Amino acid sequence: MLRVMIVEDEKPTLDLMERLVGRHPGLEVIGAFASPLEALARFAELRPEAAFLDVEMPKMGGIELADKLKEIDEELQVVFTTAYPGYAVDAFRVNASDYLLKPVAPEDLDRVIPRLLKNRRMHAAIRPAAIDGGPAVRCLGSFETRGPDGSLLDWPTRKTEELFAYFLAYPNRLTDKWRLADLLWPEAEEGRTLHNLHNTIYRLKKTLKEAGIAIDLTHTNEGYLFESPPSLSDLGRLRDFTARSSKVDGTNAAEAERIFRSYGGVLFGGKDYPWSASAETEAASLYASLARGIAAWRRERGDPAGAKETLRVYLGHAPLDEEMHAELLQLYADAGEKSAYVRHYERFERMLAEELGLEPPAELRELARQLRETRCGP
Known part of the structure; x- marks a missing residue:
């Protein structure tokens, strides 16, 4: 939005x-x-x-x-x-x-x-990735990989790019080679799938090495293990922050804001990878948790305007999140911003009806009715 x-x-x-x-x-x-x-x-x-x-x-x-x-x-x-x-x-x-x-x-x-x-x-x-400290790989809202000089990496094949996406979505775990082959080439003849996988692994390593991107991809008899630092991708940074931080406070608020603002949207820009649903759900959940934490921190500091802005930015990416809509509406109500409440409620109501065939919760409908009747302020 x-x-x-x-x-x-x-x-x-x-x-x-x-x-x-x-x-x-x-x-x-x-x-x-x-x-x-x-x-x-x-x-x-x-x-x-x-x-x-x-x-x-x-x-x-x-x-x-x-x-x-x-x-x-x-x-x-x-x-x-x-x-x-x-x-x-x-x-x-x-x-x-x-x-x-x-x-x-x-x-x-x-x-x-x-x-x-x-x-x-x-x-x-x-928009290029930040060369000084920005992640080489952006997975959230798009899927692009850039070298240290900011130049966009050109993948030799679509399957090479998809294999890299899989490793980014499920890092630091040993993945069976047959499972990988079946996921990427479900329609291929059984005798060809491992051959395809070995060639694609070779292309992946070669492409990343030539681009100056260091990864650790090892092969065992059982399969492949991809290891990388969280800083490699925006997804990795989001995962790492939420794993390290139980809440947003004065010690990590600046880092939380940077990660929150860098979020671009759905994992891999919505590319139709059949294996990515669970990672996509995880990323969306982590982003919601981060937004909720930043909004709470801003409220605690006496900055309701900042909390409202955080929730508006979040809802631009997740417009059907009823809990976050309710939280934003409550902030409008607490501040006495009647017109802002009614405007946002009406958009929320219309969207729920069009997308899901639902109504907002009864308490929000009742408050909106009362504010419409008494609206005379900002």
Whole structure:
């Protein structure tokens, strides 16, 4: 889900934009501001991925605001809204993704939003791994391996890549050679499977060695043992942190945040490996545990805004997690943020109905009903 900020100095137009954008299932409005100065002050906390900015605003216009926001996050996608087409040239000077002419209609957003979502996917695909300390292998949200210089590794065959994925998913265990052969070549003739496995093991070792990636892959009569440090992959780091840390606290919060922010999504980017279901479930569970721990730590420190942001980021990857939705809604309720509660509840309710044919828990429905009746605050 793409996190969006809206800045528009005219309240009726701001409310309209918030409704139109909030209805899209791929977007989440995390901030709507009538003041560009307030939007700038809250930007680093909210971390939106896209911003709809009014061009003509007092004190600071949308183009100046976009310049300042992009100094903080150069990957921010900006869409300008304006009543004057002549601003288009200035809009593209700051690398805006698009601009919309007022009054904005639903079909205008239908044109722009697919581009925003496509741009995010492209940015994620081309963003190199950090050379200084980042994992060589990214398994969460994609599956890519990079050498020490940041260059993307080119696998000789798809089966070589899949074998490496298997070892990353199930490291530090002896795997029977016949099991490996059957998993990777279930349709092959029995006499060919071991031959295929031996060739693929050779290609895997050769490719990683040439890329400057050190691994320990040993062969016994029973099978193969793959050993690697947790730092090799983002999956390994996630597993290692949760194994070492019973809770997030002042001693490990910075590390927890780095691992949490590096999470890109489902294991191996959703590649259809028939053997990966249990590892995929494990990774999702570990990420949920990490998100819950960070949110709890932030609440303990008196930072409910940070806790809410953590839960929003998590739900962008796991939108059907009812417990986390309930936790976020409770934070909105505790803070007296009636409109935020109702907006999030309505998206949650709609998603549950469309995806699972279910309703939210009775206590959340009742609180939403009460807040709708009394809503008059933020």
